[in-house]
Amino acid sequence: MNIDLTGTTTRKIQDALTQARHLMGGPAVGMVLTLIIVTDESAQYDAVRAATEAAREHPCRVLTVISRDARGNSSRLDAEIRMGETGPGETVLLRMYGPLAEHADSVVVPLLMPDTPVVTWWPGGKVPKVPARDPLGRLAARRVTDAYAARDRLGTLAQLADGYRPGDTDFTWTRLTSWRSLLAAALDQEHEAILSGEVSAEPDSPSAELLAAWLSVRLGVPVGRVVSDGPGITGVRLVTAGGDLAVSRPDGRVATLSRPEQPDRQVSLMRRHMSELLAEELRRLDPDEVYQEAAKRFAKDLAAGVREGVASDPVSGSPEAAASGRSDTSGPSEAGPAKPAKGRTAGKSPSARKAGPRAEPPEDA
Amino acid sequence: MTTTSNPLRDPRDKRLPRVAGPCVLVLFGVTGDLSRKKLLPAIYDLANRGLLPPGFSLVGFARRDWDHQDFRQIAYESVKEHARTPFREDVWTHLSEGMHFVPGEFGDPGAFDALAMAVKELDESRGTGGNYAFYLSIPPKFFPKVVEQLRRSGLADRSDGEWRRVVIEKPFGHDLASAQDLNDTVHRVFPEESIFRIDHYLGKETVQNILALRFANSMFEPIWNRSFVDHVQITMAEDIGIGGRAGYYDGIGAARDVIQNHLLQLLALTAMEEPTSFAAEAVRAEKAKILSSVRVRGDLSQSTARGQYASGWQGGVKVEGYLEEDGIPADSRTETYAAIKLEIDNRRWAGVPFYLRTGKRLSRRVTEVAMVFQKAPHLPFSHTDTEELGQNALVMRVQPDEGITVRFGSKVPGTSMEIRDVNMDFAYGESFTESSPEAYERLLLDVLIGDPPLFPRQEEVELSWKILDPIEEYWAGQGGLDQYKSGGYGPDSADELMARDGRTWRRL
Numbered sequence: 001m002n003i004d005l006t007g008t009t010t011r012k013i014q015d016a017l018t019q020a021r022h023l024m025g026g027p028a029v030g031m032v033l034t035l036i037i038v039t040d041e042s043a044q045y046d047a048v049r050a051a052t053e054a055a056r057e058h059p060c061r062v063l064t065v066i067s068r069d070a071r072g073n074s075s076r077l078d079a080e081i082r083m084g085e086t087g088p089g090e091t092v093l094l095r096m097y098g099p100l101a102e103h104a105d106s107v108v109v110p111l112l113m114p115d116t117p118v119v120t121w122w123p124g125g126k127v128p129k130v131p132a133r134d135p136l137g138r139l140a141a142r143r144v145t146d147a148y149a150a151r152d153r154l155g156t157l158a159q160l161a162d163g164y165r166p167g168d169t170d171f172t173w174t175r176l177t178s179w180r181s182l183l184a185a186a187l188d189q190e191h192e193a194i195l196s197g198e199v200s201a202e203p204d205s206p207s208a209e210l211l212a213a214w215l216s217v218r219l220g221v222p223v224g225r226v227v228s229d230g231p232g233i234t235g236v237r238l239v240t241a242g243g244d245l246a247v248s249r250p251d252g253r254v255a256t257l258s259r260p261e262q263p264d265r266q267v268s269l270m271r272r273h274m275s276e277l278l279a280e281e282l283r284r285l286d287p288d289e290v291y292q293e294a295a296k297r298f299a300k301d302l303a304a305g306v307r308e309g310v311a312s313d314p315v316s317g318s319p320e321a322a323a324s325g326r327s328d329t330s331g332p333s334e335a336g337p338a339k340p341a342k343g344r345t346a347g348k349s350p351s352a353r354k355a356g357p358r359a360e361p362p363e364d365a
Numbered sequence: 366m367t368t369t370s371n372p373l374r375d376p377r378d379k380r381l382p383r384v385a386g387p388c389v390l391v392l393f394g395v396t397g398d399l400s401r402k403k404l405l406p407a408i409y410d411l412a413n414r415g416l417l418p419p420g421f422s423l424v425g426f427a428r429r430d431w432d433h434q435d436f437r438q439i440a441y442e443s444v445k446e447h448a449r450t451p452f453r454e455d456v457w458t459h460l461s462e463g464m465h466f467v468p469g470e471f472g473d474p475g476a477f478d479a480l481a482m483a484v485k486e487l488d489e490s491r492g493t494g495g496n497y498a499f500y501l502s503i504p505p506k507f508f509p510k511v512v513e514q515l516r517r518s519g520l521a522d523r524s525d526g527e528w529r530r531v532v533i534e535k536p537f538g539h540d541l542a543s544a545q546d547l548n549d550t551v552h553r554v555f556p557e558e559s560i561f562r563i564d565h566y567l568g569k570e571t572v573q574n575i576l577a578l579r580f581a582n583s584m585f586e587p588i589w590n591r592s593f594v595d596h597v598q599i600t601m602a603e604d605i606g607i608g609g610r611a612g613y614y615d616g617i618g619a620a621r622d623v624i625q626n627h628l629l630q631l632l633a634l635t636a637m638e639e640p641t642s643f644a645a646e647a648v649r650a651e652k653a654k655i656l657s658s659v660r661v662r663g664d665l666s667q668s669t670a671r672g673q674y675a676s677g678w679q680g681g682v683k684v685e686g687y688l689e690e691d692g693i694p695a696d697s698r699t700e701t702y703a704a705i706k707l708e709i710d711n712r713r714w715a716g717v718p719f720y721l722r723t724g725k726r727l728s729r730r731v732t733e734v735a736m737v738f739q740k741a742p743h744l745p746f747s748h749t750d751t752e753e754l755g756q757n758a759l760v761m762r763v764q765p766d767e768g769i770t771v772r773f774g775s776k777v778p779g780t781s782m783e784i785r786d787v788n789m790d791f792a793y794g795e796s797f798t799e800s801s802p803e804a805y806e807r808l809l810l811d812v813l814i815g816d817p818p819l820f821p822r823q824e825e826v827e828l829s830w831k832i833l834d835p836i837e838e839y840w841a842g843q844g845g846l847d848q849y850k851s852g853g854y855g856p857d858s859a860d861e862l863m864a865r866d867g868r869t870w871r872r873l
Contacts, residue, residue, distance in 0.1 A: 268412070
């Protein structure tokens with residue numbers, strides 16, 4: 001069922017939802033949460049599709065907030081309700097015009113499912129500086145961003161780390177789960193003391209930085225970054241007294257685990273779709289302290305310019321470029337970040353990359 | 366360094382799944398239905414979810430003149446057909462590289478020596494670290510042979526830092542004595558902690574759902590006792606007949622096949638007290654307590670019923686009766702339907718009957734536990750207002766469509782006061798997703814990880830047989846069996862059993 005409401009109000013949307021449910025004969029579908037997607041027209045399709053797939057595992061009401069032209073001086077709200085075609089739950093696309101676009105929370109609040117958790121997801125790179133302080137982020141128990149979709153990926157991640165509040169998480173971290181799981185399983189086996197480590201990945205990879213930070217926090221040893229041609233993360237090497245323990249994945253599909261005095265073993269290590277990442281995020285709604293630790297470490301190292309391995313990156317951009325890319329990301333209203341990415345040279349120059357928000361960012365990890 | 370001190374593991378890090386360590390799974394009876402429809406697909410699904418270790422190897426053992434390629438081909442077909450997760454070439458390639466086949470008879474020492482060589486070789490070539498799980502997907506009569514051969518060939522011996530596990534499937538014997546025999550056989554070679562008993566009817570998800578419902582909430586516990594519960598009905602109904610399982614089923618029957626393990630486990634989970642923790646020992650201790658307070662009261666002719674399905678129409682298809690099935694003797698007295706009434710002698714449940722029933726070829730496939738509550742002590746309505754009002758019920762649906770149903774009275778909209786039963790349904794979010802883990806996946810993973818909490822231990826198996834043995838004995842001494850119409854609700858004697866207590870079965 002598809003209902004289009006033009007120039008509408010939240011009351012009318014609520015009525016339409018109730019009526020649609022009655023018509024479909026399913027007044028209570030056991031929805032477990034409300035998912036707010038903050039996006040724009042171009043990225044809306046992929047995000048909604050991913051949410052619909054994730055809703056198979058987590059039946060939810062999806063509220064997609066699309067800001068249209070905010071410059072006009074007359075406000076308008078258009079709504080599109082989709083129900084019953086794509087799986088459990090219901091999807092509402094809210095298009096806001098004019099000054100209303102600045103007050104999206106006033107539209108969203110009456111439409112939240114009562115007494116169930118709220119998750120806010122910014123699939124694009126345009127994320128608030130402190131997601132928990134954003135009007136739509138404040139409503140949510142869990143706030144999901146994706147630094148990889150931003151123009152200045154590393155700067156955005158650092159900024160998110162600075163603005164971290166319990167409940168924040170980022171897809172660059174979610175993408176690491178299979179890597180972390182494989183590494184943790186590798187260390188379940190007996191091994192010699194680990195002396196140091198390194199993570200190789202394509203340049204400008206926030207996931208790789210997070211992985212290195214996580215390893216370094218957990219293992220208490222320095223973990224460097226090595227630049228490779230990708231795709232995504234291509235390998236992790238942990239140096240032990242008895243030899244190297246290494247996972248390499250040159251093709252983005254199959255990983256080889258090698259450890260001293262044992263045969264190499266291969267395992268499939270696929271990069272996951274957006275819907276799987278989202279489903280993983282919706283599974284846990286409690287604060288992810290482990291992410292917090294890794295992100296804080298990354299931000300600290302970035303500010304201090306510690307990551308030597310990256311400093312020699314041949315494609316590094318100038319600090320100025322990185323800083324300008326960053327302020328782009330934050331939007332004009334939030335320009336002037338407190339900590340410019342000084343000395344930080346991992347990032348490709350922003351000009352080398354396609355400008356504008358990406359509909360579906362290639363996967364990072 | 367040991368597992369517990371792995372610095373990358375953190376209890377707060379809930380994203381990281383438990384992944385099995387390097388190991389070989391040796392599958393006996395790889396040509397069977399269960400292997401092809403459940404085990405091989407489950408192994409693939411685990412690999413697909415990244416829960417199997419790199420280098421995981423699978424060795425098939427069966428009486429077939431196959432080489433590795435044939436085995437991989439069979440596995441490939443069964444995965445393609447039955448796996449729940451999408452087929453991915455990469456995953457399959459790596460999994461199939463670790464698949465080997467050893468042909469042989471269960472009594473043939475040479476074949477087991479070959480098997481021992483094969484797994485040793487895998488330790489070398491794939492780094493499986495000398496950890497072996499033996500899955501005996503074979504009829505119990507072969508257990509002694511296989512277990513003895515495992516011992517003789519040295520496969521069961523482990524050195525430090527290695528593990529051996531053996532998986533056996535229900536039925537765990539056919540009565541108390543045989544269960545003890547079986548246990549002795551396996552115990553001669555494997556210690557109790559390395560024996561994993563699998564009852565695939567009872568998925569881990571179900572067990573955890575019941576435990577969560579009971580012990581994570583505060584609104585159910587106060588009414589979960591004799592003061593509010595009138596009786597409990599535990600049902601497992603199947604719409605199919607015995608299919609190709611004549612050889613297994615005849616002589617076993619519904620009670621041994623389903624009540625002994627599945628329904629009594631559900632009863633234990635429903636009725637037990639709160640365990641001190643969810644550690645294996647604590648949960649088992651509570652289950653054992655409740656199973657040892659279960660009693661069958663009085664005259665067995667009054668508190669049990671059984672039957673055989675007769676020919677008829679089931680779901681629009683003409684089907685044959687049990688006695689006409691291939692491989693079933695015409696004078697078979699094996700029951701395909703069994704109902705029993707049990708009581709639990711403790712403070713919480715004294716006087717609350719637990720009715721257990723299971724049957725084949727019934728109208729619908731359903732497994733559920735229904736708590737039926739007492740009627741309201743006083744109804745401030747006129748009799749005609751509440752004619753349609755039954756008893757409140759809380760139903761834990763196990764399958765299909767796992768979830769919870771609450772039945773209560775509600776006013777029928779309109780000007781007249783009329784109260785009628787309505788249902789409120791909840792389905793687990795997981796049941797929406799096609800790729801939610803299947804019972805076998807979780808069971809296999811627990812075996813490979815070595816996590817025993819939900820596998821019944823020998824004590825529970827023996828306690829269950831102690832409940833069932835007198836009933837089986839009584840039935841053995843009785844004459845003919847009620848026939849019931851296929852596609853119906855079971856024999857009349859089962860309805861009479863309830864009627865004697867002034868109750869009725871929930872309609873399937």
